[in-house]
Amino acid sequence: MLRIITQWVEAQSELRRIASRTHDDTVIHKEATVREVLQTVKRQGDKALLHYTQEFDHKTLTLEQLRVSASELDVAYQQVNCELLDAIRLAKKQIEAFHRQRVPKSWVHFGDDNVVLGKRYTPVDRAGLYVPGGQACYLSTVLMNAIPANVAKVPRIVMVTPPGIDNKISPAILVAAQEAGVQEIYRVGGAQAIAALAYGTETVPKVDVITGPGNIYVTLAKKLVYGTVGIDSLAGPSEVLIIANSIASPVHVAADMLAQAEHDTMAAAILLTTDSALARQVVAEVERQLEHHPRRTMTEKAIAHYGLVVVVDSLEAAAQLSNEFAPEHLELEVEEPWELLEHIRHAGAIFLGCSTPEAVGDYLAGPNHTLPTSGAARYASALGVEVFMKHSSLIEYSPQALQKVANAVNILATAEGLPSHADSVRLRTKNQGDGDF
Numbered sequence: 001m002l003r004i005i006t007q008w009v010e011a012q013s014e015l016r017r018i019a020s021r022t023h024d025d026t027v028i029h030k031e032a033t034v035r036e037v038l039q040t041v042k043r044q045g046d047k048a049l050l051h052y053t054q055e056f057d058h059k060t061l062t063l064e065q066l067r068v069s070a071s072e073l074d075v076a077y078q079q080v081n082c083e084l085l086d087a088i089r090l091a092k093k094q095i096e097a098f099h100r101q102r103v104p105k106s107w108v109h110f111g112d113d114n115v116v117l118g119k120r121y122t123p124v125d126r127a128g129l130y131v132p133g134g135q136a137c138y139l140s141t142v143l144m145n146a147i148p149a150n151v152a153k154v155p156r157i158v159m160v161t162p163p164g165i166d167n168k169i170s171p172a173i174l175v176a177a178q179e180a181g182v183q184e185i186y187r188v189g190g191a192q193a194i195a196a197l198a199y200g201t202e203t204v205p206k207v208d209v210i211t212g213p214g215n216i217y218v219t220l221a222k223k224l225v226y227g228t229v230g231i232d233s234l235a236g237p238s239e240v241l242i243i244a245n246s247i248a249s250p251v252h253v254a255a256d257m258l259a260q261a262e263h264d265t266m267a268a269a270i271l272l273t274t275d276s277a278l279a280r281q282v283v284a285e286v287e288r289q290l291e292h293h294p295r296r297t298m299t300e301k302a303i304a305h306y307g308l309v310v311v312v313d314s315l316e317a318a319a320q321l322s323n324e325f326a327p328e329h330l331e332l333e334v335e336e337p338w339e340l341l342e343h344i345r346h347a348g349a350i351f352l353g354c355s356t357p358e359a360v361g362d363y364l365a366g367p368n369h370t371l372p373t374s375g376a377a378r379y380a381s382a383l384g385v386e387v388f389m390k391h392s393s394l395i396e397y398s399p400q401a402l403q404k405v406a407n408a409v410n411i412l413a414t415a416e417g418l419p420s421h422a423d424s425v426r427l428r429t430k431n432q433g434d435g436d437f
Contacts, residue, residue: 001283001287002309004283004309006276006310011321012324014310015324018239020374021305022237022266033191034221034224037195037221038221040052040195041192041195041199041201042199045202046202048201049061049188049193049196049203049204050062053192057162061163063203065163066204068169068174068185068187072174076172076175077171077175080172084175088172091140092143092179092180094364094365094366095147096151098367100151104121104386105121106119106120107119112401114400116396117393117395121390124208124209124230124389125156126157126205127158127210127211127388128160128197129210130161130197130211130213131160131212132161133161133163133164137170137172138173139172139175140363141212141369142173142177142180143179146180146181147180148384150181154388156184158204160188160189160197162187162193163188186204190214190215190217191217191218194214194218194222194225197210197229198229208230209230210225210229211232211387213370222234233376236373236374237374238260238373239268239306240257240259240270240331241270241271241325241331242256242272243272243273243331243332244271244273244334245274245278246274247334247335250284252333252354253285254285256358257271258286259359260358261306261307262295262299264298265305267306269302269307270310271308271310272312272321272322273309273311273312279309282309283309286307315340315343316343319344323343326346327346327347328348328349328372329347329351329358329361330344330348332350333353333354337352346377348372348373348380348382349361349367349369367382368382409422409425413425
């Protein structure tokens with residue numbers, strides 16, 4: 001049952017509890033397991049992948065089955081209906097259009113005395129995409145990770161995903177991957193898949209950056225291999241925070257809360273409202289919609305542990321609580337959402353107005369649905385093209401320009417106790433008059 005809170009201090013305490021729901025003592029034990037998996041895959045390669053797939057996923061694979069074959073990719077199209085294929089292609093079109101606007105541009109500035117400064121953006125050579133398995137078919141995750149990598153023009157994109165029933169991978173996943181430009185797919189999941197991407201095996205190539213969400217073992221593995229490779233973020237359980245007042249429909253608000261809670265038992269669904277009547281109506285509506293929910297057991301647990309309704313005095317107060325929580329998804333179901341937006345500082349994605357459910361962002365609005373969770377929106381952003389790119393600084397000095405700064409470089413290098421730094425400039429300028437020191 002959803003609880004209704006009216007006290008400010010209690011609301012703050014509950015929001016802190018929910019935000020820290022992934023920080024418990026069991027993480028230490030899980031991290032030790034992940035470290036062992038990483039080191040074993042690093043040493044044993046493919047052999048370890050097969051072993052851990054058997055141990056953790058209870059699937060027996062041969063080496064030949066690790067990579068999804070071309071025939072499997074072809075057959076997948078025959079197993080997906082036209083309506084789903086059209087929806088995938090619509091989503092791809094809109095996600096691609098959005099991410100093309102995010103491609104950083106290289107630039108060069110020509111200053112005085114022929115000083116040239118700039119930045120040059122280039123993609124990584126190889127990107128690894130992790131797509132979770134489990135009870136759902138996360139084809140949207142495929143699109144959200146593969147499309148920005150393609151827009152960034154990464155030369156080689158590799159995807160990993162756990163094997164399903166009879167070691168098969170959902171045809172929808174395979175079709176979405178191909179539509180998004182991914183042909184190289186491996187049926188391996190968990191921490192062992194992250195290890196394979198980070199270190200490489202005889203079959204799976206080493207990559208430069210790994211993106212995509214997963215369970216706690218995948219997240220810990222990404223954390224531990226960071227530095228060997230780049231990562232997008234450490235994604236936690238999904239969460240939505242809704243700010244609503246009397247204009248919001250309790251039916252819609254309840255559906256949006258359940259849309260997050262049905263992800264897993266640790267998903268969070270929070271409503272902040274100025275209307276006590278709406279608060280009561282939403283609690284009742286959540287109960288009603290749960291009655292015949294196909295994923296009731298999981299969803300009910302999430303609501304019971306991490307569902308919350310808070311009645312506040314004003315929308316500004318709701319914005320303050322929201323900023324403290326820094327939600328992954330934030331819905332503003334009020335009359336003037338753009339005005340309330342001025343009070344919002346921290347959120348992964350913001351959905352404005354009563355006709356913008358978070359689900360449109362999950363699938364095809366365009367912005368990426370891989371977002372910072374558990375308060376990370378205070379400093380982190382959505383997955384984008386720039387994650388698959390890096391920039392190099394460009395610097396060129398003419399002899400005259402170097403002459404002008406030579407003395408300053410000497411002073412700074414001497415202050416740091418680095419004489420060869422000073423020499424590298426002095427030897428170039430010692431015969432040019434003013435720069436002689």
